[in-house]
Amino acid sequence: MAGHIQDRWYKTENVPDGKPRRVKTDRYGTGQRYRARYIGPDGTEKSKSFPDKQKRLAEQWLNETAADMARGQYVDPRAGRITFRQFAEKWVATHTTEVNSREAAERRLRLHAYPYIGTRPLPSFQPGHIRTWLGELEAAVPAASHRRIVFGTVSAAFSAALDDGLIGKNPCKAKSVQVPKPSHARVIPWTAHQVFGMRSALPEHLRATVDVASGCGLRQGEVFGLSEEELDYEGGWLAVGHQLKRIRGKFVFALPKGGKVRDVPLPSTVADALKAHSKEHPPTRVTLPWRTPDGPPVTKSLLFTGSASSHVRVSYFNDFMWKPALAAVGIIPEPEEGERYASAPEHGMHALRHFYASVLLDAGENIRALSQYLGHADPGFTLRTYTHLMPSSEGRTRKAVEALYSAPRDHDHGPETAQ
Numbered sequence: 001m002a003g004h005i006q007d008r009w010y011k012t013e014n015v016p017d018g019k020p021r022r023v024k025t026d027r028y029g030t031g032q033r034y035r036a037r038y039i040g041p042d043g044t045e046k047s048k049s050f051p052d053k054q055k056r057l058a059e060q061w062l063n064e065t066a067a068d069m070a071r072g073q074y075v076d077p078r079a080g081r082i083t084f085r086q087f088a089e090k091w092v093a094t095h096t097t098e099v100n101s102r103e104a105a106e107r108r109l110r111l112h113a114y115p116y117i118g119t120r121p122l123p124s125f126q127p128g129h130i131r132t133w134l135g136e137l138e139a140a141v142p143a144a145s146h147r148r149i150v151f152g153t154v155s156a157a158f159s160a161a162l163d164d165g166l167i168g169k170n171p172c173k174a175k176s177v178q179v180p181k182p183s184h185a186r187v188i189p190w191t192a193h194q195v196f197g198m199r200s201a202l203p204e205h206l207r208a209t210v211d212v213a214s215g216c217g218l219r220q221g222e223v224f225g226l227s228e229e230e231l232d233y234e235g236g237w238l239a240v241g242h243q244l245k246r247i248r249g250k251f252v253f254a255l256p257k258g259g260k261v262r263d264v265p266l267p268s269t270v271a272d273a274l275k276a277h278s279k280e281h282p283p284t285r286v287t288l289p290w291r292t293p294d295g296p297p298v299t300k301s302l303l304f305t306g307s308a309s310s311h312v313r314v315s316y317f318n319d320f321m322w323k324p325a326l327a328a329v330g331i332i333p334e335p336e337e338g339e340r341y342a343s344a345p346e347h348g349m350h351a352l353r354h355f356y357a358s359v360l361l362d363a364g365e366n367i368r369a370l371s372q373y374l375g376h377a378d379p380g381f382t383l384r385t386y387t388h389l390m391p392s393s394e395g396r397t398r399k400a401v402e403a404l405y406s407a408p409r410d411h412d413h414g415p416e417t418a419q
Contacts, residue, residue: 003062005055006035034058038065041074041165068168075123075168082166084125085109085118088157103247105153112137112150122166125158127174134180147180186388189358190351194329201325206312208277209304212238213352215270217374220349221245222256224312227300228283231266231274238266240375242300244311250293251311253300260375274303284309322349357382361389 009028012020032049036058040046050058068074092106116133117125134151141147155172162170171177190198199210209223218226221243230239240262245254255261283301288311290298306312323341326332332344353374360370367390371382 003036003038003066005058005062006037007033007055008035009033009052036062038062041069074165082122083119084122084157085114087122087161087166088113088118088154091157091160108150108153109157112141113154117154122161123168125167125171127171127176130154130171130174130177134178138180144180145182148182151180185346187354187357187385189354189389190331192355194331195352195355197329198325198331201328202321205277205281206304206317206321208273209349210352211270211273213349214355215267215273216264217353217356218264219243219257219353219375220314223349224302224304224314224317225253225300226303228278228303229301231271233266233271233275236266236268236271238264240264244288244314246314248293250289251313252289252291252293252295253298254291256375258375258377260377262372262375264373278303281305286311318348354386357386358389361386362391364391 008031009025010022011025013023014020033052034050034055035047036050037045037047048058048061050061065074088109089106092102092109113133116136117129120129134147137147137150141150151172155170158167158170158172161167195210195214199207202210212218212226213220213223216238218238218240222240225242225244226238227242230241232239240256240260242253243256245252281303283303284305285299286302286305286309287297287299289295302311304312306316319341323332323344326344326347327334327341331347332342335341357370357374360373367383367386368379370386371379374382376382
C-alpha cells in the first residue's frame, strides 16, 4: 500500500534562487494538521486527519492499515458512518431474486432487528451486542424456530458486510453467541378419520381440496392454483407447475416453492373426486399477474374458486372455512361467543401433506421418491422431517416372522425348517 502523510500547515515553494523552502499555508495553526492518505482495495483514496504533534500516530495508522490489508482484515473507514439498518436495507433489496423471500427477510429485519440494533454503526458491533439482542428477541418471539430464522437473516446481512469489507468479522459467528436451537417437535400426522372429517366439514365446493392435498401432497397455494391443464387423467399424473401466491397484498401466479416444478402420481380415487368436482363446479378462467404484482398477465382454468368466479382468498378460507371445520371435527376447541378461533399453526392445510407423507412411508415408499413428490429441495430435509414415521427395523422383523407363521402349512414343523 502506497501511503502518504500531508502536512496541511506547510507547503513547499521554489524561491528565486531555485532552492525549495517550506512556508506556512493559509491553514497554519487551525484545524487538523496531518492528513494520512492511501489507496484502498477498491482503487479509491482514503484518508484520516490527525492534530498537531501527532505525525507519529498518523504513520502508525498507515502501517496498521497496510498490515490489515496484507492479512485480509482491512475494514473500509466509511463503514463507521453506516448503520446496520442502512446496510441491511440495501442488502435485502438485492440478496435474492425470489420476491416472497426478499419480503419475508425485510419483514423479519424491520420487526425484530432494526428496533434493537438498527442504529448501531457496523464496525462497532461486538458479540456482546448480539447476545443482548438475542435476549431481547427471546422475550419478543417465543418460538425458537422463528428466532432461529430471524438470527439467520441478521447473520447473513453481517456476512455480506464482511464480504464488502465493511467489517472485520461477523459478530453472529462468535463462539460466545448461542444460536437459537431448532425446534425438534415431531410431526404427528392426522388420522384418516380426521382427514375425511375435515372434508365433510368444508363447504361442498371446496371439499375436493382435501382429496388433492392429502392424496397428492400439494401445498395450499398449489391446491388453489391447480388448473385443469395440469391433470393427466389417462396417464395418472398431476403436473405441479405453478401456485397461487400473495405478494404485497396482491395475488399472483408463480412457480411452486423453490421453483420445484414436478409431476405427482394421481391416484384413481383422487382423479374420480376431481372429475366429480369439475362436473358440479366447472373450472373457471382466472387471470392474474405472473410472479410479481406488475408481472405479465397469465390465465389459468382453476378447479377451485371463491366468490365472484375468482380465485380463493386464502386468508378468508383459513379463518372462515378451515378453522370452523377444525372445530367441527374436534381438532381445535369451539371459540367462546365473540372470540376468534384459537391459533393452530400445526393444523393448517399443511397437515394434509404430512398425512400424505405418512401414508406413503407406511406403504414402503422410499425417501427420495417422497421428497420428489413433495417438492422438497433436499431429500435430507424430508428424512429429518419424517424419519420417525418410517417403519422401524423391528417392525419389519415382526411382520416378516408373522407372515411366515401365518402362511399355510401342511406340517407341524416350526419356521426353522423353512427353506
